[in-house]
Amino acid sequence: MIRVLHCLSQIPGKTGSGVYLQALVREGRKLGLDQWVICGVPASMSKVEIEELADHHIFPVVFDAPELPFPVAGMSDVMPYPSSRFSAFDRDALTRYERAFAARLKEVVAAVHPEIIHSHHLWLMTALIRRLFPDIPLVATSHGTDLRQLQLADHLALRAISGCQDVDKVMALNQEQKQKIIDFYGLEEHRVVVAGTGFRHDLFNASQCNKGDELTVIYAGKLSRAKGLPWLLEAVAGIENITLKLAGGGEGREAEEIRRQAEKLAPKVELLGALSQEELAEECKKSHIFVLPSFYEGLPLVLLEALACGCRVVITNLPGIQSLFPRQALAAGIISLVPLPRLIGPDVPRDEDLPRFVNNLRVAINKQIDNVRQQQSYCCPPLEERLRENTWERIFARVMEIYREVLEQV
Structure with a gap:
């Protein structure tokens, strides 16, 4: 069976790309693939656990260590754990980063002889893999944050682009992202395919839902301004008789400011912290409305998870988001789209647009509250079919x- 080396430059399971990697490993094991993982972790993490993968198949690159004396470099500027920003990388940090990953990559490739390497993010590590191993088939999944880093850390962009241009196949999350990848990286259209994203239907489903009489709204994601959280909290402050639960973590000043803002609204707002997939599924099953006021996303799999648990949804009208659900779900009022404010760069809203954005959020949430009070449950066969198409089993079939x-082209 195929020998696959998965590569992720940050901690598995803590962000969307990490959950994606874990899902690939889990589904690959079902088909008997031989799999190994290289990932970036902090020195404080004594053990890296990836479901269905033995310890000796996991090879960490350790940060906060002599070779890499800084926290894990995150693909987002705000991560759910202590992290470094690529925008702050100087020549020394870049050299240390590439040297550490190169050493681990060479060691693992020499030991396991992978037939194919699957890297995550069209960024520095993927470019490095291509330069080191030009003869090993390389595929890469873009999670959207790489396109964002091209702007946030533009002094590193050419280095990333030059290596990623030679990736054999790139997997995009949606059609809009595919076109951006073609434009930004100069790739031929046939080398970029839409693979999509998935969810665990064994966890996220409508069975054993326990949506009580007290109306609950849930958010899941990082505690950051780019996710729109300060303005969600402002919107919710003006809505009576609801509870907002914030599921997710974050480090640094931004996250702390959001926590303080949320604590001032207690008990209306509850901070749940970072949750496992199992814990998040339980919270979604208890919640009536899921809200994601983000200014930038790749393709939020948490939206699929919430819909599968019978939540109604309020989400910003992000590029590509409407490809994730059928138009009938929008027409039926199951999903409410909130217009984005104008942005400066990839994810900073213009100040003058924020009052309208807050009001639009509040109106959309109130509309879904009315829908819940009239009828929480809904029946939308096209949405149910779309959810079936986006289980991890279906997604991994496309990846295979x-x-x-x-491999046939080798």
Whole structure:
């Protein structure tokens, strides 16, 4: 069976890309793939656990260590754990970063002889892999944050682009992202395919839902301004008789400011902290409305998870978001789209647009509250079919097709 080396430059399971990697490993094991993982972790993490993968198949690159004396570099500027920003990388940090990953990559490739490497993010590590191993088939999944880093850390952009241009196949999350990848990286259209994102239907489903009489709204994601949280809290402050639960973590000043803002609204707002997939599924099953006021996303799999648990949804009208659900779900009022404010760069809203944004959020949430009070449950066969199409089993079937296609070209 195929020998696959998965590569992620940050902690598995803590962000969308980490959950994606874990899902690939889990589904690959079902098909008997031989799999190994290289990932970036802090020195304080004594053990890296990836479901279905033995310890000797996991090879960490350790940060906060002599070779890499700074926290894990995050693909977002605000991560759910202590992290470094690529925008702050100087020549020394870049050299240390590439040297550490190169050493681990060479060691693992020499030991396991992968037939294919699957890297995550069209960024520095993927570019490094291509330079080190030009003859090993390389596929990469873009999670959207790489496109964002091209702007936030533009002094590193050419280094990332030059290596990523030679990736054999790139997997995009949606059609809009595919076009951006083609434009930004100068790739031929046939080398970029839409693979999508998935969710665990064994966890996220409508069975054993316990949506009580007290109306509950839930958010899941990082505690950051780019996720729109300060303005969600402002909007919710003006809505009576609801509870807002914030599921997610964050480090640094931004996250602390959001926590303080949320604590001032207690008990209306509850901070749940970072949750496991199992814990998040339980919270979604108890919640009536899911809200994601983000200014930038790749393709938020948490939206699928919430819909699968019977939540109604309020979400910003992000590029590509409407490809994730059928138009009938919008027409039926299951999903409410909130217009984005104008942005400066990838994810900073213009100040003059924020009062309208807060009001639009409040109106959309109130509309879904009315819908819940009239009828929480809903029936939308096209939405149910779309959810079936986006289980991890279906997504991994597409990934396997890409693996086979690339290997046949060797």
